[in-house]
Amino acid sequence: MTKRSPDDDVWSELAAMGLLGLLVPEQYGGAGAGLVEVGVVAEELGRVLYAGPYLSTAVLAVNLLLAAADPAQCEAVLPSIAAGRTRVAVAFAEGTSTRPPGTPATTARGAAAPLISGEKRFVLDADTADLLYVLADAEDGPGIFAVDPAGPGVVVEPLTSIDTSRRLCVVRLSDAPATPVGSAGGTALTNALDRSAVALLGEQAGAARFAMEMARDYAKTRYQFGRAIGSFQAVKHMCADMLLEAESAVSAARHVAAAGTDDAAGWAADLALAQAYCSDAFVFVGATNIQVHGGIGFTWEHPAHRYLRRARSDAHLFGSPSWHRERYLQEIGT
Template identity: 40%
Template sequence: MNFDFSDDQKFLRDEARKFLEAQCTSADVRAVLDDDAMSHNDEVWQKIVEMGWLGAAIPEEFGGLGLGMLELCVIAEELGRVLAPVPFGSSAYFFAEAIKLAGTEEQKAEFLPKVADGNIVGCLATTEGPGALTASSVQTVAKDGTLSGTKVPVTDGDIATHAAVLAKEGSGAGIYIVALDQDGVSRKALKTIEPTRSHAEIKFDGASATRLGDETGNGMTVLDQVMNRGAVLLAFEQLGGASRCLEMATEYAKERHAFGRPIGGNQAIKHKLADIYVKNEVARSNAYYGAWALSTDAAELPEAAAAARVAASEAFWFASKENIQTHGGMGFTWEVDCHLYYRRAKLLAVQAGSPAVWKEKLVSALEAKNAA
C-alpha cells in the first residue's frame, strides 16, 4: 500500500514551492509585522487568488478546480513553509468546508464560487472567550433571521467579508452565514504574538443572518466535522513550518564555524537536529494518516485528525525552539527569521483548539473505537 502523494501531487507541491519562494519571501512576511496598519499582505494574497488555490478542494460545478483534499493538504504544507501572511486557512479550511458539509445546494452555488475566486474571504466565528465550547455555553443568539452576541477571538475576523457563526438556536446551536459589512456588525482588531495572522473581536447586534443548511440544532455536529477537517489541514501547515525550521538549523550548523570547524560537527548540535527530525517524521506520519482519512471521508477521521494535530503542534513548536537555540545568540535577534517561525508555531498551536483539547479528542476517539 502506497501512503505517499502521487506524482501529480508532488508536481503540484514543487510548483507551489517555487511560486511561494519567489512571491512570498521573508520580506513580505516582515512587511506585515512591521506595519501596524497591515492585517495581511494583500499583494501576496491576490497572487495566491490568481493561482486558483482557494478552489483546489471546491467542486468544479461550484467554480473550483475540483482537485481534492489531498491537493489542498499539499498547498497547505507549502503555505506553512513560507509563513504566508494571508487569510487562506480561514477561507479554504473552515468557511468553505462548512459550506460544503452543511450548506444547501443554493448556498453552495451562492458562496463557493466567490470563495474560489477570492471575492469572499471567509472566517469561522465560534469561541466567545476562555473555556470549553459547548452548545450550552454559546451566548450568541439567533432569532428571526438575526444574530446578537460577541465572538472573540476570530482568526482573520478583521479581514473577512463573511463569517460562519455558531449561535444558540432553541435548545441547541446552529451555524449562520453573516455578511460582515452590514450595520449590525462591529469589529475590533486584537493584538497577538503573531501579527502576520490577524484576529478580531466581532460584535453582532441584530445582524442579518442565514442558517447554514435546512436542519436546525445541528451546529455542534457540523462544527465538530469542520474542525476535524481543518485540523488535518492546519497540521500540514505546521509540518511545513517545522520542516523549514529543520532546514534553517541544518544550513546554519554547516555554515557557522567555531574553533575552526562547523558547529554541526558538535555532538550537541547533531542531537538537536536529530531530535527535530524525529518529531517532524512522527508528525508527517500522522499528517499523512489524517490526509488519507480526510480524502476518503473515513470513519477514522476524528482519531486521525486529533493525532495529526497533536503531533504537528508538538513538532512545529519544538523545531522552532531548537532552531533558535541552534542559531545561538543570533537566533534571538530581530534580523534573523527564527522568531517568525516561533511566533507562528505558538499561534497555530492554539488555533481551532489547543493541543490539550485535541489530546482529549484523541483519547475520546480511541475509547469510542475500542468500545465498538
C-alpha cells in the same frame, strides 16, 4: 469589496493558480480536489508562514458550506471564493476556549429575520472578511448564520497575539441582521473543523520542516573555534532531534490527509492524535531552531522567532494539544 491588505497580490495569484478553489466542487467553479491536495498546498504555505486568509476562507469556510448543505449559500459564495473575490471568516469560539461551545452564549432571535447578539473571540481573519459565518444558539438549537461584517450591529476588533502572521479578532454583535445557513448547525461546524484541521496539520508540518532546515544550514555554515558548529556533538543532537520531530510531523499530517480522503475507520482518533503531536513537534522544532542559532536567533531581525510564534499560535488554534489527546482517548474508548 474586500479590504485592502498586504497579501492581495499573492491572494490573486493563488486564485489564478486555482488553489483557492481546490475544495470547491467543479459545479461551483472549483477543482473538486480533496484533503491530500490541500495538505500539499498547506505544507508549502506553512514553509513561508503565509499570512493570508487561506485557512479561514479556502478551507474552513468551504468545508463549512459543504457540510451545511445549503444550495443557495453554496451557489452565492463558493464561486466567489474560488475566484478570489470573497473572503470569509468563521466565528465560533467564545470566552477563553478555541473550540465551539456546546451551547453558544451568542443568540439568534427571530426565525424569519434573525438578529444575532453576542461576542466571538479568536476569529481568524475577520478584519479582512467580506462575510462572516457565526455559530449562534437559536430556538431550535445551535445554528450557523451568515452576517455582513460591514452591516449594522457588527464590530470587528483585531486581537494582539504572539503571532502577528495570524490575524485573530474579536467580533461583537448587537442585533446584527443574519441569514440562516443550512440546518446541521453545530454538527456541520464540527465536521468542517475536523476536515480543515488537515490543512492546519500541513502548515505545521511544512513550517517545522523549514525551521529544521534553517537550523541545519546554519549549523553547517556558522564557524566557531575553527570548525562548523554542526560538528559539535551537542548541536548534532539538537539537529537530529529536530529532524525526527519534523519528519514525524510530515508523516502524521500526510497519513491523516490520506485516511480522511478514504474515510478510513478510526480517522477521528488519528486526527486527534496528529493534532496533538504536530502542535508539540512544531513548538519543539521552533524553539530548538532558535537555540541552534544562538544569540542571533533571539533577535527580532532574524526570522527564527517567527516560526516559534506561529508554532505557539497554531498549537491552540483549533484546540490545545491536551484537548486533542483527551479526544483521542474518547475516540478509542479509553
